Amino acid sequence: MKIEIISSVKDALGRDFSKEKVVVIDVLRATSVMITAFLNGAKDIYPFKDIKDVKNAKEKHKTALLAGERKGIKIDSFDFGNSPLEFKKEKIENKEILMTTSNGTRAIESAISAKKLYIGGYLNISGIVEKLMETDEDIILLCSGTDNEFSLDDALCAGIICKKLMEKEKEIKVNDFTLSLVKLSNLITS
Incomplete structure (x- = not known):
C-alpha cells in the first residue's frame, strides 16, 4: 500500500484518482x-x-x-x-x-474521480483509519489548504492519519513529504 499526502487542492487539479482512495481534509472548516x-x-x-x-x-x-x-x-x-x-x-x-x-468543496470536486472518496478531519480520524484499512489500495490524503497554498492544520491531520495507518500496517510506502508530516505529527502528539 502506498500513501501520499498532497499539500493543497492546487496540486490535485487535473489529476486522475480513479485507482486510489482519497480522503479530503479541510479541518478549518x-x-x-x-x-x-x-x-x-x-x-x-x-x-x-x-x-x-x-x-x-x-x-x-x-x-x-x-x-x-x-x-x-x-x-x-x-x-x-x-x-x-x-x-x-x-x-x-x-x-x-x-x-x-472557498477550499474544501473545491478539493472534493477535484477528487471526484477517486475510486472511493472520504472526508476527514480531527473529528473522525479513528473512523477514517478503520475504513482505509479495509483494503490495501493506495491512499491519497488531500489537504485542501488555504487559497491554493499549504495549510499546516490540514497537513498535521493528514500526518496523524498516515501515522495511525503505519502503526497498523507495516508494508506502507510513503514519499519524503508524507514522511516529514508523519514525523511532525509525532512531535506534536507525543
Whole structure:
C-alpha cells in the first residue's frame, strides 16, 4: 500500500484518482462542518465548487438548506456559514444541505474521480483509519489548504492519519513529504 499526502487542492487539479482512495481534509472548516452535520443527523450533503451551482441545485432540492462561505464570511441569503457550531441537530436533522466553501468543496470536486472518496478531519480520524484499512489500495490524503497554498492544520491531520495507518500496517510506502508530516505529527502528539 502506498500513501501520499498532497499539500493543497492546487496540486490535485487535473489529476486522475480513479485507482486510489482519497480522503479530503479541510479541518478549518469544510470537512469538520460536514462531519458535525452528519453526526447531528443531516440526511445528505452535496458539495459544490461555485455559489451559482448551489443556487441552481436549490431549484431541484427545494427544502434543502444552504451552507457556505467565501473568505470565511457567510454567503448572503444562505442558512449557514461554515462553522461546525451552527449545525445543531434541531436545525439540520433529516435535512439535505447544499454546501460551497472557498477550499474544501473545491478539493472534493477535484477528487471526484477517486475510486472511493472520504472526508476527514480531527473529528473522525479513528473512523477514517478503520475504513482505509479495509483494503490495501493506495491512499491519497488531500489537504485542501488555504487559497491554493499549504495549510499546516490540514497537513498535521493528514500526518496523524498516515501515522495511525503505519502503526497498523507495516508494508506502507510513503514519499519524503508524507514522511516529514508523519514525523511532525509525532512531535506534536507525543
